[in-house]
Amino acid sequence: MEMPEPREPRPTVRFERFELDPRAGELRKHGLRVRLQEKPLRILEMLLERPAELVTREELCRRLWPSDTFVDFDAGLNTAVNKLRAALGDAADSPRFIETVGRRGYRFIAPLAEPPPVAASPEPEVRLADLAGADDTPVVAAAPGRPRRSLLFAASAGVALVLALATAFWPGRRGGETRPEVRSLAVLPLVNLSADPEQEYLADGITDALITELAEIPALRVISRQSVMRYKGSRKPLPEIARELGVEGVIEGSVLRDAGRVRITAQLVHGPTDRHLWAKSYERGLGDVIGLQGEVADAVAREVRVAVIPATAGPAARTPRPEAYDLFLRGRYFFNRRGGPDFEQMLRKAVAYFEQAIAADPDFARAHAALAATYGPLGYRGMIPPSEAQSHMREAAARALQLDPDLADAHTAMGACLAFHEWDWPRAETEFRRALELDPHHALGHLWYGLYLESVGRQEENLQERKRGLENDPYNLVLNTSLGNALAYLGRHDEAVAQYQRTLEMDPAFSMAHDQLATLYLERGLLTEAAAEFQRSQTALGHAYVDALRGRKEAARRQLRELDLLARSRYVSPLGPAALHMALGETELTLDWLEKAYQERAPALSHVRADWQFRQLHPDPRFQDLLRRIGLPPVSPTGANPP
Numbered sequence: 071m072e073m074p075e076p077r078e079p080r081p082t083v084r085f086e087r088f089e090l091d092p093r094a095g096e097l098r099k100h101g102l103r104v105r106l107q108e109k110p111l112r113i114l115e116m117l118l119e120r121p122a123e124l125v126t127r128e129e130l131c132r133r134l135w136p137s138d139t140f141v142d143f144d145a146g147l148n149t150a151v152n153k154l155r156a157a158l159g160d161a162a163d164s165p166r167f168i169e170t171v172g173r174r175g176y177r178f179i180a181p182l183a184e185p186p187p188v189a190a191s192p193e194p195e196v197r198l199a200d201l202a203g204a205d206d207t208p209v210v211a212a213a214p215g216r217p218r219r220s221l222l223f224a225a226s227a228g229v230a231l232v233l234a235l236a237t238a239f240w241p242g243r244r245g246g247e248t249r250p251e252v253r254s255l256a257v258l259p260l261v262n263l264s265a266d267p268e269q270e271y272l273a274d275g276i277t278d279a280l281i282t283e284l285a286e287i288p289a290l291r292v293i294s295r296q297s298v299m300r301y302k303g304s305r306k307p308l309p310e311i312a313r314e315l316g317v318e319g320v321i322e323g324s325v326l327r328d329a330g331r332v333r334i335t336a337q338l339v340h341g342p343t344d345r346h347l348w349a350k351s352y353e354r355g356l357g358d359v360i361g362l363q364g365e366v367a368d369a370v371a372r373e374v375r376v377a378v379i380p381a382t383a384g385p386a387a388r389t390p391r392p393e394a395y396d397l398f399l400r401g402r403y404f405f406n407r408r409g410g411p412d413f414e415q416m417l418r419k420a421v422a423y424f425e426q427a428i429a430a431d432p433d434f435a436r437a438h439a440a441l442a443a444t445y446g447p448l449g450y451r452g453m454i455p456p457s458e459a460q461s462h463m464r465e466a467a468a469r470a471l472q473l474d475p476d477l478a479d480a481h482t483a484m485g486a487c488l489a490f491h492e493w494d495w496p497r498a499e500t501e502f503r504r505a506l507e508l509d510p511h512h513a514l515g516h517l518w519y520g521l522y523l524e525s526v527g528r529q530e531e532n533l534q535e536r537k538r539g540l541e542n543d544p545y546n547l548v549l550n551t552s553l554g555n556a557l558a559y560l561g562r563h564d565e566a567v568a569q570y571q572r573t574l575e576m577d578p579a580f581s582m583a584h585d586q587l588a589t590l591y592l593e594r595g596l597l598t599e600a601a602a603e604f605q606r607s608q609t610a611l612g613h614a615y616v617d618a619l620r621g622r623k624e625a626a627r628r629q630l631r632e633l634d635l636l637a638r639s640r641y642v643s644p645l646g647p648a649a650l651h652m653a654l655g656e657t658e659l660t661l662d663w664l665e666k667a668y669q670e671r672a673p674a675l676s677h678v679r680a681d682w683q684f685r686q687l688h689p690d691p692r693f694q695d696l697l698r699r700i701g702l703p704p705v706s707p708t709g710a711n712p713p
Contacts (some may be wrong), residue, residue, distance in 0.1 A: 083182060085118075085609065086167075101367075107147075109150040110155075113154055114154055118537050124171050128175075145475075149435060250345070253291065256283065257317070257321045260276055261324040263325065266584075271399050273324070278402055282411055286509070292511060296513060315545075317342055324338070334353075335350070358390035394427045399425035401441075404420040405420040439466070446629055452641065455641045463483060467480055476508055482505040482512060482515045485500075485501030485518065485522070486518045520532050524677070524680055525677050525679065525702070530560070536553040550572065551570065553580050554567075554570040563594060566590055567590065571582050574710035584607035585603070597616055600612075619653050629650060643667065657687065660684075660687065676702075679697055679702045
């Protein structure tokens with residue numbers, strides 16, 4: 071049989087200032103790559119395959135989404151087209167490139183051109199004025215030995231920002247001088263220079279947003295928020311910070327909010343040499359904070375020369391209303407403070423602010439996704455009834471996906487809801503993988519996907535997922551503790567103990583690491599050591615568990631009575647009583663409480679297959695049936711360590 075000839079790759083298509091290279095999957099403007107997500111890029115490809123012809127909405131949807139995809143196709147297509155228009159600088163009401171044809175579809179209307187290739191020209195010299203901006207702000211040289219942070223403070227107060235590098239930063243050589251390359255980056259917490267300490271949320275929120283923006287550059291490794299926040303207020307030298315984080319570049323700066331305006335100052339420093347590469351300040355009205363973030367991210371991206379983020383294209387095509395974005399930043403501030411003794415209080419404050427942001431702007435996709443993510447730990451930790459957590463989580467995640475099908479936060483939240491509330495394991499994994507495909511550096515995505523793998527018994531994969539998460543977030547306390555868990559589930563107990571201890575070196579008060587270390591000590595029969603760790607974390611249930619194993623049954627039963635009393639005023643997960651009855655050797659009562667957890671669909675029950683304290687139940691037919699109904703793989707009836 072004669073084989074068909076291979077199709078020639080489609081050539082580059084040029085129109086106005088743009089060119090689309092289908093072989094590389096890139097859209098470029100003036101030769102610089104435009105950040106464009108997969109679906110808007112594919113829409114442009116389809117329109118350019120048939121210029122001046124109608125491409126129907128049905129054709130586009132069939133090409134963009136498989137039939138079993140969880141998404142509102144119409145809303146998803148609208149969002150993708152809006153993102154494409156934003157990248158092109160186009161408008162639906164006066165289109166230059168993409169015309170809407172009624173409700174039927176779209177047509178590409180700009181003329182195409184095939185100009186001859188332009189010969190490569192030498193890199194242009196960039197004048198100091200170009201770096202300083204077009205406002206003729208004078209450039210002030212840094213005095214020898216003057217602290218860098220004081221310069222940033224002065225700039226934010228209104229003094230001209232110091233530019234320590236007198237020419238543009240380009241890798242390679244110019245004028246006999248070697249310029250350092252930056253392929254990894256940390257954005258240190260921006261300093262709040264406002265007189266009002268209540269504005270701290272704004273500096274932290276903009277730090278978080280800049281990290282998110284820059285993390286979308288494929289060729290740049292960006293350290294995640296949890297790892298950089300430990301340097302908030304730090305006076306460590308930048309070379310030491312860069313060495314600890316394993317990065318070449320460090321961005322530091324400040325935020326000043328005054329009379330409805332925001333000024334961001336930022337500078338890029340080559341960490342290993344403490345050498346200033348670039349610096350600038352930006353000022354806008356409070357309503358354009360997102361534009362400010364995009365502009366700063368774009369400037370840094372140009373300096374490191376790994377990608378370009380157009381200032382016109384932010385994390386989504388539409389800009390949320392200013393009051394909604396302000397409320398969103400407040401919510402993010404409290405969400406990121408979770409994990410301490412006031413864990414539940416911080417999460418509830420975050421929920422309140424995200425709900426207010428949504429009320430101010432119902433189409434704010436990131437606010438819906440953040441609300442869904444906040445209900446995750448509220449439900450998993452048993453702070454609210456499972457039914458309440460599940461309904462809010464699914465509704466918010468579904469709405470976020472409807473508004474923006476390419477939002478990694480929304481896919482992560484939907485994956486967590488499907489896995490830990492609904493026990494739909496295959497669809498949950500699809501959502502987690504999609505989230506990490508959209509954002510490979512997504513710390514929460516790595517964290518929750520690792521918990522998924524841990525729950526279903528895929529411990530080798532779990533270990534690798536934890537390590538991947540830590541590559542860009544090396545000081546994330548939860549991820550570090552979870553790495554210890556992954557080692558423990560693989561039977562590598564000494565390594566797990568060392569990992570928990572490394573986590574506690576970062577924060578000696580981190581209760582989760584104390585609890586997990588105590589659990590490992592229990593598994594190894596080290597009751598005294600376990601009791602000491604529970605003492606440090608002040609976990610009453612853990613103390614009662616140790617008492618039961620030591621034969622102090624009355625102390626354990628007293629804790630059971632306290633849980634029963636507490637359940638009269640607030641929700642209490644059945645998994646607590648189940649664990650205590652297991653420690654008391656009361657198998658049937660343990661299984662009864664696990665069944666109650668199943669009837670309530672308690673999210674943490676999804677982890678029952680991996681939990682050490684229930685391992686003795688593995689041979690029991692009731693336990694095996696429970697796993698089957700949850701959708702988890704069966705375990706060995708010998709009670710061996712889960713695979």
